[in-house]
Amino acid sequence: MNIVVVRPGDLGESEISRWRELQVADKSLDNPFLSVEFALAMGRLRDYVRVAVIQDGGKIVGFFPHERHNFGIGKPLGGFLTTCHGLISVPDLKLNVRELLRVCRLSVFDFDHLVAGQPTFAPYQSDVRPAPIMDLSVGFDAYIEQVKTNSPKNLKTVRYKERKMGREQGEVRFEWASADPATLRTLTNWKSNQYQRTGRVDRFAQPWIVELIEEMHAANSESFAGILTMVYAGDTPVAGHFGLRTATTLVGWFPAYDPEFARYSPGIVHHLLMAERAAAAGLQQVDMGKGGREYKSWLKSGDLFVAEGRVSRPSPAAAVHWMGRTPVNKARTIVTDSPNLYKLADRVLKGFGRMRSPAQNQSDTPSVKEPWGVG
Template sequence: MDVSVIRPRELGDTELTAWRKMQMDLPHLANPFLSAGYSLAVDHVIDGARVAVLRDGSDIVGFFPFEMHGRTTAGAIGGWLSLGQGLVHVPGLKLDARRLLQDCGLAAWEFGTLVGDQPWFAPYATKRLESAVMDLSGGFDGFTGDLKAKGSKVVKQTRYKERKLGRDIGEVSFAFDVRDESSLALVRAWKSDQYRAMGRADRFAKPWVTELVERLHQTHDEHFAGSLSMVYADGRPVAGHFGLRSDHTLVTWFPVYDPEFAKYSPGLILHLHMAEEAAALGVQQIDMGPSIGWRYKQELQTRSHEVSEGVVRRPSAAGAAHWLRHEPVARARDMILNNKTLYGMADRTMRRIGEWRSRKRRGMLGVAALPAGGEVSETAAAFSFLV
């Protein structure tokens, strides 16, 4: 097998067509984060984006997107932002993970949400999580029927709160594909406030993340698109979501709502409207990502699939050095995530830090309604994996 490593922007029409066909032939690769469009967008905002093109003779048999973290170490392209990672390939592909890394000039490759059916990387997984899915293969009525069959009252309760929102504030409306930049900016601002209030690291504090999201918002074709949806009450935005969509799958990425309307469960209202519209467009599933720590995902899911995280290391000096740098932190992280008591303590600590910084910032500026701000503390940053 021949492996050549290039930047995503160097992919030609032949490669892009082959990439799309592989995703169409294997539905578990339909995640839009595995699309060439995502790799191309990342390549425009960071310098380390790469893709290995795998050939067997004259045939292209796979694409392995990754992001350089050093001279010989890498992670998934887009790093911790990516909610779908792995190798895009033809059916029946056989290869060795360590040999692939060697051909790419890598000593280690870290993954965080590896999609299923990636047998080359499975032996290197250190943690497995269930990713919550809203199954729309039977249409929206099929989805709500599945929820009802498992004893859920979330649809009934959410519709009641939506009607109350309409009575109290004004007519509720929904837009599935919002293109104006001001709405995207509002969702980003809400999400930044939410991160800070929870004591988490603000994703949008990094300029390249904002640039990436803005670029993806402008990307819109039949196979891959940025998707911004909004819920309004009396014309006022109360909830929004920006994510990525392929012709098969919508992945939720940045769902958020105005906390002023929290009692109406605007996030659940948003998700139900998104599901109804997506199903009408032929989308088969909404993948909400790992459900650990998120009750709303557990309430809305009708099935799940496994994703995993871990690291592939080649037996080399660079691989050993990577192990020494990362393994102690990874073990401490797993200990907290696997212990409900420790997880709860870490989560509460970060929320208290967020509240303290919010009060401190409001006091300094003398503005009572100012959202939380400031840098995240070292303690909160250390547990930023809990988001």
């Protein structure tokens, strides 16, 4: 086994093709955050991004995209921005993980959305969590029947609010895969305001994240694209979402809505319209990500699984990292698993958001990962 660590931009065409080949061959890797296009974009924008290229017998058998920060602290590619990470490799590849960290010059690697069950990391999983999905593999009609079974009352209420919005605000229409930069700015402005209003770190106060989103919005191939969607009442945008897709999976990323229309639950209305259009476009699932709000329990029709854990090599940096991160991660899991605690934490954050100034939203490393919330 031979491992070479490079920057994403140093990957050649044959290596990029091999990455895509490995990803397509394993259904568990069907996530755009595991795509080579995302790694290449991150590599152009952040100096700390690396890829370990793993060869066996002269043939590439895997890639390990990651971030290498000061003191050898390793983080998943995209860190707090993403909802899936791991090895892109042949099935059942099992590496000596501490040797992998040594070659990558990492003291520790902390993960919270790793593809569950990968043999290299499985011994270091501390927990495995469900990531709800909207399963569209047999069509939207079958999916919506499952939603009815989950909660007929909720579905009826959302459909009523959709009709009410149409009567009072103008005909409801849905736009799929908008290429308009102005529409993207509308969405990111809503999201930025939401971050500040709810006491969370404003992602879009960081220029590199804005640049990443703009680059992803422009991406458009059969196997990878940015998908911008928007619901309108008449000519007025009311709710939207920007996410990434592979050929078969759309992953939630940045949903937002105009608070002036909150009484119509525009985020949930958008979510159902997006699922319908995704199915029509041939996508097989919408990945909603782990944790978060109660709406996922009745919108979902299946689950994927992601793992939390930590692997380290003996070092002072790893010990300090454990003391700073592990208790926080455990506390976050407890909060997101409990609807009552989640609501309480949400209220506290919103109160904090009302008090703090925009200048305090400039941190590059948020202390909590925000779940994909809509409505």
